[in-house]
Amino acid sequence: MSGRGLSDEALVHTLAAESADALRFLEAAGLDLGYLIQLGGHSTKRTHREPNSPDGKPRPVGFDIVNALRKKLDSLPPGLVTVLTNAKAQRLLVKPASGGRVDGVEFLNLTDNTVSSAMGQAVILATGGYSADRQELLAQHAPQLLALPTTNGPWARGDGIRLGRAVGAHPIHMDKVSKSLLA
Amino acid sequence: MIILCFKPSVIPLQSPSLLPHLLPFLSSQVQVHPTAFVDPADVDGQVKFLAPEALRGLGGVLLNARGQRFVDELAPRDTVTGAIFKHAPLSEALPETVDMTDQAQVHTTAPRSAEAYLVLDEKAVAGFGPNFDFYFKVKHFFQKVEGPSGVAEAINARRQRRSLSPLASGAQVFAALAMKRGKTGAAATDPAAAVPADEAEALYVAAITPAIHYTMGGLQIRPDAAVLRAADSADEKPRAIAGLYAAGEVSGGLHGANRLGGNSLLECVVFGRIAARSAIRNHVPKSAEEQAHEAARRRILGDDIALLVEENNDDGEDAGPEDEGIGGEEKVVVEGKSPEAGEEAEAVDDKPTPAPTRDHSEL
Numbered sequence: 001m002s003g004r005g006l007s008d009e010a011l012v013h014t015l016a017a018e019s020a021d022a023l024r025f026l027e028a029a030g031l032d033l034g035y036l037i038q039l040g041g042h043s044t045k046r047t048h049r050e051p052n053s054p055d056g057k058p059r060p061v062g063f064d065i066v067n068a069l070r071k072k073l074d075s076l077p078p079g080l081v082t083v084l085t086n087a088k089a090q091r092l093l094v095k096p097a098s099g100g101r102v103d104g105v106e107f108l109n110l111t112d113n114t115v116s117s118a119m120g121q122a123v124i125l126a127t128g129g130y131s132a133d134r135q136e137l138l139a140q141h142a143p144q145l146l147a148l149p150t151t152n153g154p155w156a157r158g159d160g161i162r163l164g165r166a167v168g169a170h171p172i173h174m175d176k177v178s179k180s181l182l183a
Numbered sequence: 184m185i186i187l188c189f190k191p192s193v194i195p196l197q198s199p200s201l202l203p204h205l206l207p208f209l210s211s212q213v214q215v216h217p218t219a220f221v222d223p224a225d226v227d228g229q230v231k232f233l234a235p236e237a238l239r240g241l242g243g244v245l246l247n248a249r250g251q252r253f254v255d256e257l258a259p260r261d262t263v264t265g266a267i268f269k270h271a272p273l274s275e276a277l278p279e280t281v282d283m284t285d286q287a288q289v290h291t292t293a294p295r296s297a298e299a300y301l302v303l304d305e306k307a308v309a310g311f312g313p314n315f316d317f318y319f320k321v322k323h324f325f326q327k328v329e330g331p332s333g334v335a336e337a338i339n340a341r342r343q344r345r346s347l348s349p350l351a352s353g354a355q356v357f358a359a360l361a362m363k364r365g366k367t368g369a370a371a372t373d374p375a376a377a378v379p380a381d382e383a384e385a386l387y388v389a390a391i392t393p394a395i396h397y398t399m400g401g402l403q404i405r406p407d408a409a410v411l412r413a414a415d416s417a418d419e420k421p422r423a424i425a426g427l428y429a430a431g432e433v434s435g436g437l438h439g440a441n442r443l444g445g446n447s448l449l450e451c452v453v454f455g456r457i458a459a460r461s462a463i464r465n466h467v468p469k470s471a472e473e474q475a476h477e478a479a480r481r482r483i484l485g486d487d488i489a490l491l492v493e494e495n496n497d498d499g500e501d502a503g504p505e506d507e508g509i510g511g512e513e514k515v516v517v518e519g520k521s522p523e524a525g526e527e528a529e530a531v532d533d534k535p536t537p538a539p540t541r542d543h544s545e546l
Contacts, residue, residue, distance in 0.1 A: 008436035014406040015437060015446070015453050022452040052312055062448055092427065100412070102426035122426045122462035125410070126455060129398035129432035131213070134229075138395070142213045147296060149231040150395040151219055160433035164402040169424060170413040172403040172435040 008172075023048060029068040033061070084118075086110045089159070092123060092167045102167055127160025137161075216396035217263035218245075220324040220389055221298060226345070231394045232322065234301060241310040244363045245391075246300045247271040248342060250335050250355035252362055253299075264393045271299040273345070273392075296392065300338050302360070303387040318389070325387040331356035337388045397447065401435035404428070408458035428462055430454035 026033060033048035050059040073081055086109070093104035104119035130137040131152035138145060150156075161171055218239070219231035239245070239256040245263070247253050247270045254266035273296040303325070308315050319325040326337050332353030339349030403411045408430055409423035431451040469477070 008403075010406045011404070011437040014457070015450060018453040018457070019449055022449060022456065025456065026452060065448065065452070095426075098425070100424060102424060121466035122428060124408075124455075124458045124462060125402070125427070125429040125433050126431050126451070126458075127433045129401065131395045131398055137398075138213065141400075142395075145213060145215065145395055148215060148393060148395050149219060149229045151216055151231055151233045152395065153230070156398075158398070158433075160429070161401055164410055164424075164427065164429065164433070167424060167427065168412045169410045169427065170403045170421065172400060 026065060026068070029065075029072055031061075031064060031068050084109075089127075089163060090115070092163050093117060093119070094167055100168060125160040125164060127163070129156050130158030130161065132156040133158050213395060214260065214397040214399055215264045215393045217260055217267055217393050218299075218301060218391040219394035219396075220318065220322070221392050223323060223341070223390070226390075231392070232318075232324070233394075233396070234318075234324075234389065234391050235311075238301060238303065238307070238311060242304065242307040242363070244302045244359060246302060246334070246338070246351075246356065246359055248298070248300075248338060248347075248350045250300075250331075250338060250351035250353075250359060252359035256363075260396075267297050267299050267393055271297045273298045273347070298341075298390050298392050300334070300341075301389045301391050302334055302356075304360075305385055308387060319387065325389045328386050328388060330383055330386065331360060334386055334388050341390055398432060399435065399437075401433050402429050403436050404430075404434045404454070406457070407461045408434075408454050409461060410434075426462075426466060428458035430458045 023033060032050055035049045035051045036047065050061050050064060053059055073083070084107070088108045088110060089105050090108050091106040092102050093106055095101045095103040102123050103121065104117050105123055106115060106117045108115055129152070131150050132154050133156065134146060134150075137158050165171060216233060218234040218236070220234050221231070222228060243256060244252055245254060245256050245267070251270075253270035254263055256263070258266075303311075308319075315325075319327070328334055328337050330353070334356045335351040335353045338351040338356075342349055403421070405411060405423060408428040410427040410429050411421040412424050414421055431454065432447065434450075434454065437446075437450055437454075
């Protein structure tokens, strides 16, 4: 396996087993992903891309996925989903006397600098990685890379990892830090 | 449901006081993309444009400062990165004691900077399509030259601008291109044996360098996207944190030590959907009618995901909806920025149909 023996096989199995359904989900949202290419380390053409635009330019598939799903969100009846932009999650809220159950998010509204809470039944973190966290996380865990540039924007700072860690989540490979493999 | 979005441009710095407590727990699995463009106008810039893997997939050749080909351009990313550090260091050579057959050693003792050269012929450029003009005519990452000797001159000129000695020769570049094209015998080694067209052909050369691209480590999740709690002892079975799920780059464990191209967007969609299903299944109170309906649906359709979630949801703590504190049907989704989705998401807010300024066709 390409993960050099470190991949969680159950997660890999889930990714592979669910990929066809994920593709159908995106196609149902209006995306055309019928163009297959082969990328590094692949044994065959298996990465789905969008066909080029009529003028021949490659389409930005990540942008188009977000755009298509946003349109789907916008088509739902009003009041069902609230999207808050320009808000920064500061803390995951744990329900008192629940054994650690997460039931909300405290966030800073960056428009008026006020702090609010969004309460609910569950929280899903989709906050990205820490490729641009040069000052802290990379310095600690991949110091040999600090001289390298990054392809990531400045927002990739591992904020969600900190949020999760503060409520007891387990960032994996903590015992591998001293070996400091990277790839 | 509430979706909370960061606006990438205005995320403030984290409180530094918290960091010492968090640092020991993070994974060190960081993916370096082998090919980010070195902008001739800003060679030392910290943020680089990705040179899409498709440029290599379409026949791009990687050369070192001598004009030698040193790696299979379509090998996995970490292999290509290691080869660039080994064969194309910009200033310092690796210590003699490093075992070059051990990728981990090559990586951890990598030179602090490296620069290799990506060469395309007209066929590769045509295959990539009109967007090549962005890299060539807008950003000037590529220089158009004539034949292998033109490539060597371009490489040497770039090194001389960095006060480094010129090392490349047209003969070396010729041999490298011939090797990539599968030529053998005299045609592979002797420029004099080349048909004139080989020397006159238009070639495009750009400088590239490895760049930090993706962090494989993160919060450990189960196949149902539930975030696992840090164990108090090594023997303790990992338990889920009730009510908390993660999807995408913030999670860890899927990619191990090397992520394959294409698997980032895929994991966002696959585990994003699973997280939503798990959250609804485990935490949104169901009516008796809904419960009966769901049971029937699973029985009839054999919904693998539902079963998968059920099988993996055996820790007790987060099994099923809770009885207390049922407060409506609202769920909270925090959608921050995966690095790849960041620009796109921002663009959704501000510009409904922007012309992409970067190639986001491959992530």
